[in-house]
Amino acid sequence: MKVAIVGAGIGGLALAQGLLKAGIEVQVYERDPSPAFRRQGYRIHISPAGEEALAAVLPAAVRRRVIETATRPGDLLAGFDTQLNKQFEQTFPIGGPDSVTSIDRYAFRRAMMTGLDEVIAFGKEFGAYDVAGDGVEIRFTDGTTEQADVLVAADGVGSRVRAQLLPEFEVHDSGIRCIYGKIPLTEGLSVPPEFLRGFCFLNDGAGVGAAFAPVLFRTPPEEYGDYLMAVMTGTEEQLGRTDDELFTMPAEELWALVGKQVADWSPAVRELVAAADASAAFPITLRTCTSVMPWPEGPVALLGDAVHPMLPSAGAGANTALWDAARLTDALTGGSSLASYQADMLEHGMAAVTESLENGKRMIDLRLM
Numbered sequence: 001m002k003v004a005i006v007g008a009g010i011g012g013l014a015l016a017q018g019l020l021k022a023g024i025e026v027q028v029y030e031r032d033p034s035p036a037f038r039r040q041g042y043r044i045h046i047s048p049a050g051e052e053a054l055a056a057v058l059p060a061a062v063r064r065r066v067i068e069t070a071t072r073p074g075d076l077l078a079g080f081d082t083q084l085n086k087q088f089e090q091t092f093p094i095g096g097p098d099s100v101t102s103i104d105r106y107a108f109r110r111a112m113m114t115g116l117d118e119v120i121a122f123g124k125e126f127g128a129y130d131v132a133g134d135g136v137e138i139r140f141t142d143g144t145t146e147q148a149d150v151l152v153a154a155d156g157v158g159s160r161v162r163a164q165l166l167p168e169f170e171v172h173d174s175g176i177r178c179i180y181g182k183i184p185l186t187e188g189l190s191v192p193p194e195f196l197r198g199f200c201f202l203n204d205g206a207g208v209g210a211a212f213a214p215v216l217f218r219t220p221p222e223e224y225g226d227y228l229m230a231v232m233t234g235t236e237e238q239l240g241r242t243d244d245e246l247f248t249m250p251a252e253e254l255w256a257l258v259g260k261q262v263a264d265w266s267p268a269v270r271e272l273v274a275a276a277d278a279s280a281a282f283p284i285t286l287r288t289c290t291s292v293m294p295w296p297e298g299p300v301a302l303l304g305d306a307v308h309p310m311l312p313s314a315g316a317g318a319n320t321a322l323w324d325a326a327r328l329t330d331a332l333t334g335g336s337s338l339a340s341y342q343a344d345m346l347e348h349g350m351a352a353v354t355e356s357l358e359n360g361k362r363m364i365d366l367r368l369m
Contacts, residue, residue: 005029057322061114070108084202129161
């Protein structure tokens with residue numbers, strides 16, 4: 001059997017590792033020219049379900065590298081107003097030395113690519129597919145084609161594979177825009193102690209929010225060291241910029257916009273924003289589905305954001321993709337079937353989407369479009 005995976009994100013890489021470990025021929029096709037081509041975020045929360053999935057699919061050497069490059073575990077989820085008055089907190093037991101509860105996205109993808117040099121083809125943009133007999137012919141925009149027995153869409157919220165397989169599937173604009181940033185944890189920087197213990201969310205009561213979360217490496221990458229991830233959330237109106245403006249602004253101007261938003265917030269927050277690496281800022285649009293749809297039986301399957309895009313408000317997107325990858329590995333290696341994978345994924349994915357929507361209504365000014 002040969003499995004073709006479109007998309008070298010977290011879910012696609014986890015599936016590739018699981019299949020390769022099981023002796024299945026696999027090829028990953030990624031449209032970006034390199035792993036570092038696009039900024040996609042900084043810190044990722046890993047839940048117990050995500051950890052379980054990683055343990056199931058990763059070879060021992062790759063699993064060890066993920067553990068070594070993960071961040072030191074935290075124990076806190078907390079909410080504040082803009083003057084840092086605590087509104088709620090939830091603490092968690094800290095795991096053992098091999099626990100992976102959060103990780104830097106770039107370091108995670110690099111670790112997950114361990115041993116996949118001959119498996120991943122970069123610069124291969126998917127165009128369309130044709131079901132041929134019991135398999136699939138995949139056509140790329142460069143005019144080339146490839147054959148596979150199974151095609152897996154792991155190409156994210158804007159999945160072209162899903163667009164062909166499920167053209168009626170709806171992805172909604174949440175109305176929320178995020179500006180991501182990175183605050184190096186340099187000597188002398190004053191940081192509220194809670195911000196170093198876990199994920200902390202601030203809300204101005206009118207829909208504008210900011211989140212801070214630590215990335216304290218066990219083994220830092222060569223390119224950078226420990227930092228705080230910072231995220232500003234708001235609508236176009238609240239941020240005072242249209243999408244055309246927001247998504248064409250230089251990084252430094254984007255971060256200046258964040259500074260303007262927090263001008264009357266706590267001095268501790270203003271100090272952190274001022275200490276950020278302004279060149280690391282970038283915007284994203286938050287999109288989600290409201291229902292997870294089944295697809296026709298055949299040699300094409302969906303995984304991760306390609307089938308259940310969701311808001312980050314439950315911290316479940318990456319973990320659900322990892323869960324999918326572990327279940328799909330089992331299905332493709334004879335432990336179950338594609339039909340059972342789809343049935344389990346529909347239930348599990350819909351629960352995560354629902355939780356993210358409910359959390360989004362509480363945390364941000366959510367308006368589905």
